[in-house]
Amino acid sequence: MSITLDQVTKRYQGVPVVNDVSIDIGDGEFFVLLGPSGSGKSTLLRAVAGLTGVDHGRISLHGRDVTHVPAQKRDVGLVFQNYALFRHMTVADNIEFALRVRRVRASARRERRRELLRLVALEGMDERLPAQLSGGQQQRVAVARALAHKPEVLLLDEPFGALDAKIREELRRTIRQVQRELGITTVLVTHDQEEAFALADRIGVMNLGRLLEIGRPDELYTRPATRFVATFLGAANLLLARQTKNGLRFGTLGAEGGADGSVADVPQGAREQEVVAVIRPEEIELAPARRALVCSYLAAGVVEEVAFTGALERLRIRLSAGAAEAELSRAANGNGDGLLEVTRSQHEQRAFGVTPGQSVAIGVRRIHVLPTPLSSFTAYAATLAQATELSLHPLLAELASRMRTRVSTRTADEHAAITGAAVIAAEPEAVAKIEWLLKEGVEEVLVLPQGAGPPQRVLIHWADDAARGATLAVAASLLRHVAAEGVYVGILPTSTPDGQRPHSMRALLDARSEAQAVHGLEMRTELRFGDVAEELARRLAESPDQILILGISQLTGLGARFGALLRPEARSPVLIVHRAADLRT
Amino acid sequence: MASRPYALLDEVATRPGRDTAVSAVVRWTFITLSMVFLAALLFAPLATVIAMALAKGLGAYFATFLDPDTRAAIRLTLITALVVVPINTVFGFAAGWSIAKFEFKGKSFLITLIDLPLAVSPVISGMIYVLLFGLQGWFGRYLQDHNISIIFALPGIILATMFVTFPYVARELIPLMQQLGNDEEEAAITLGAGGWLTFFRVTLPKVRWGLLYGIILCNARAMGEFGAVSVVSGHIRGLTNTMPLHIEILYNEYNFVGAFAVASLLMLLALATLVVKTLVERTGYRRR
Numbered sequence: 001m002s003i004t005l006d007q008v009t010k011r012y013q014g015v016p017v018v019n020d021v022s023i024d025i026g027d028g029e030f031f032v033l034l035g036p037s038g039s040g041k042s043t044l045l046r047a048v049a050g051l052t053g054v055d056h057g058r059i060s061l062h063g064r065d066v067t068h069v070p071a072q073k074r075d076v077g078l079v080f081q082n083y084a085l086f087r088h089m090t091v092a093d094n095i096e097f098a099l100r101v102r103r104v105r106a107s108a109r110r111e112r113r114r115e116l117l118r119l120v121a122l123e124g125m126d127e128r129l130p131a132q133l134s135g136g137q138q139q140r141v142a143v144a145r146a147l148a149h150k151p152e153v154l155l156l157d158e159p160f161g162a163l164d165a166k167i168r169e170e171l172r173r174t175i176r177q178v179q180r181e182l183g184i185t186t187v188l189v190t191h192d193q194e195e196a197f198a199l200a201d202r203i204g205v206m207n208l209g210r211l212l213e214i215g216r217p218d219e220l221y222t223r224p225a226t227r228f229v230a231t232f233l234g235a236a237n238l239l240l241a242r243q244t245k246n247g248l249r250f251g252t253l254g255a256e257g258g259a260d261g262s263v264a265d266v267p268q269g270a271r272e273q274e275v276v277a278v279i280r281p282e283e284i285e286l287a288p289a290r291r292a293l294v295c296s297y298l299a300a301g302v303v304e305e306v307a308f309t310g311a312l313e314r315l316r317i318r319l320s321a322g323a324a325e326a327e328l329s330r331a332a333n334g335n336g337d338g339l340l341e342v343t344r345s346q347h348e349q350r351a352f353g354v355t356p357g358q359s360v361a362i363g364v365r366r367i368h369v370l371p372t373p374l375s376s377f378t379a380y381a382a383t384l385a386q387a388t389e390l391s392l393h394p395l396l397a398e399l400a401s402r403m404r405t406r407v408s409t410r411t412a413d414e415h416a417a418i419t420g421a422a423v424i425a426a427e428p429e430a431v432a433k434i435e436w437l438l439k440e441g442v443e444e445v446l447v448l449p450q451g452a453g454p455p456q457r458v459l460i461h462w463a464d465d466a467a468r469g470a471t472l473a474v475a476a477s478l479l480r481h482v483a484a485e486g487v488y489v490g491i492l493p494t495s496t497p498d499g500q501r502p503h504s505m506r507a508l509l510d511a512r513s514e515a516q517a518v519h520g521l522e523m524r525t526e527l528r529f530g531d532v533a534e535e536l537a538r539r540l541a542e543s544p545d546q547i548l549i550l551g552i553s554q555l556t557g558l559g560a561r562f563g564a565l566l567r568p569e570a571r572s573p574v575l576i577v578h579r580a581a582d583l584r585t
Numbered sequence: 586m587a588s589r590p591y592a593l594l595d596e597v598a599t600r601p602g603r604d605t606a607v608s609a610v611v612r613w614t615f616i617t618l619s620m621v622f623l624a625a626l627l628f629a630p631l632a633t634v635i636a637m638a639l640a641k642g643l644g645a646y647f648a649t650f651l652d653p654d655t656r657a658a659i660r661l662t663l664i665t666a667l668v669v670v671p672i673n674t675v676f677g678f679a680a681g682w683s684i685a686k687f688e689f690k691g692k693s694f695l696i697t698l699i700d701l702p703l704a705v706s707p708v709i710s711g712m713i714y715v716l717l718f719g720l721q722g723w724f725g726r727y728l729q730d731h732n733i734s735i736i737f738a739l740p741g742i743i744l745a746t747m748f749v750t751f752p753y754v755a756r757e758l759i760p761l762m763q764q765l766g767n768d769e770e771e772a773a774i775t776l777g778a779g780g781w782l783t784f785f786r787v788t789l790p791k792v793r794w795g796l797l798y799g800i801i802l803c804n805a806r807a808m809g810e811f812g813a814v815s816v817v818s819g820h821i822r823g824l825t826n827t828m829p830l831h832i833e834i835l836y837n838e839y840n841f842v843g844a845f846a847v848a849s850l851l852m853l854l855a856l857a858t859l860v861v862k863t864l865v866e867r868t869g870y871r872r873r
Contacts, residue, residue: 051771071774078775084768088790097786098776142772149777 677754
């Protein structure tokens, strides 16, 4: 491995900007770190270069641990977004800088310089000053300068950010070519998914300081595991669906058993539940009537908008009543209109032309189901006013917007089944409500005290081992959407005999590696001794911005065991994950 | 038709940057005004200085500089500048660096402190040192016991001058360093350069014009400072008189030729400084 990052964490004023990131980058690999601004990708790159220290974790280059090695001894080449050429030196002096530092003979320096200038196609520019070059040329010089001392890895921090589209593409090709020619391990940071697709062998997508997913560009595009990656890499329609034995059902009415299992990547043998489905705009087919569709029927709809964009036609389609319920509110995306996005090729346009206002049948060629346990939220309260108030709770609204999902409301007198995770207020009867909801088949209940804010730390604990897998899955899903650190709190009774303690430690470490292997979730672990509820309450009291994810598999004695954590005066939200033990096998 | 002049004004107002008769008039009015103002306030006094210095011929003019007291004053001024400017350059660089590159507690307080000498009257700056080191001052007794003289001696003059001139280098460097950022230094470090090498090969060349400009301003002020030095020097002829102080003494003795001759020398130093500054600015801005 060329670059190995192991649980790297960097905090600024206590807030993690890089949160438990582990990556292995192979020899000669072109790795792209992709993420929106503020996702921590640049900080991570600077940490690899040694310009930023890390608070936790280890960084090694070619097997050499460099976590505490200063930047000038790391032997990396770094290219900055704004070139950072030495403005008072000529191109030649700039490129030779690293060699001069290493006291290389003048003739050897000249030779290397000529070689590098040829590599970046800037022959004859030796005596120019940076100010006399165009932006693209300056960045080429910067690349040559970063390669002069034959570094082990090349790091590029948004190298095309300040360039216009044409130059950008040209330089992109040059960099790919140089990288191939030298076979140098390269990490590039960008917020541009097109750039990532064009360059990467593998892409790592970051958001809120966390590395969400790593994979080949095509893998990540077709099979994203998270909502964020699905919508950040290209356009995606996110729909809520009911996964049944016969396939997926969209919406509550009308669209019955539409897309069958054959078009969707559905985990085999999964139980019936609400899921989030990803449909790429180009996987949608339009036809005048359901019979005329070649692929599986999804729903009927009305064309709202048609835009010509050259090679592709971009449409927005309003789903008919019933099916529209499936559409996730995308207010978070800035287009909270609940329209289905469709792109069609010239060929498809010629076969069936549409105009705004036209009714069409919608079919899907391919559906990808996200393996996320938290599909949507339902605020549950005695009256509609209370339910609405609860659904507007700042933390819930924030979570829903980050997870790109919706919050619906339910009152006690409605009889429709609750889908997704239920949300209730922290109140004296909370325990009774939770018991009722769990008996109704709800699997996750979020108990929200008034005034709880976005968490800085997510505490994870399961009271019964049967709930372990589900708890980890929910925790992973939540941690992907909040800038918080995950901490698994293992608690042993004080009476644990000494002989059994190593065994318990083992269980703790197993939990950590399971989280990492199955869910890509990095978390810290803590071991405490005492009564479970008391220790959790004590841990929660340590700082206000925490949330507890509590996994249980038995309903009996819930109030007696954990009632104290769910009372109105508790300050921290608690997310209860329930999986009955007998259903697991 | 009555609205015609207004239409013209409207046009000027709505289309700035366009040449019209009105804008030409406005332009020349402003240029003439500032030229006349400068002539009255700057050139006239300068011309007077030269005229008065040469009123009794070149012989009398040069005779002034043969006077040992005058020579001592010139020497003292040069020594003061020679000590003060390098110290303030180092301090200004350190202050500029720390303010531009680091976040720390009390940063805005430090910036305010650096500006203090510009806000405080120079006379008061001098008084501070008298209060500290004078016979009746806080450290007066201790200094007397150990036979150290600060007030009415060279150290006092240097201290007072330093106090008055320390903002110049720092104030010149802070905005420049903030604007240029850290990228070049970081690039140098990733290329394998150590701290000193990065400083001398990258940082210093990067800010050299701003630094030079700050040094020039600092030097001009150090040589010309009157108020603060006047309070701490004691006006001992041939010993603690700097050039500005010496000029005053000569003037008070009705030795107009002598006073203006020394003044012309000081003026010449200032002019030379300004010429260097202009040259630096020209090359500096072209290279930047």
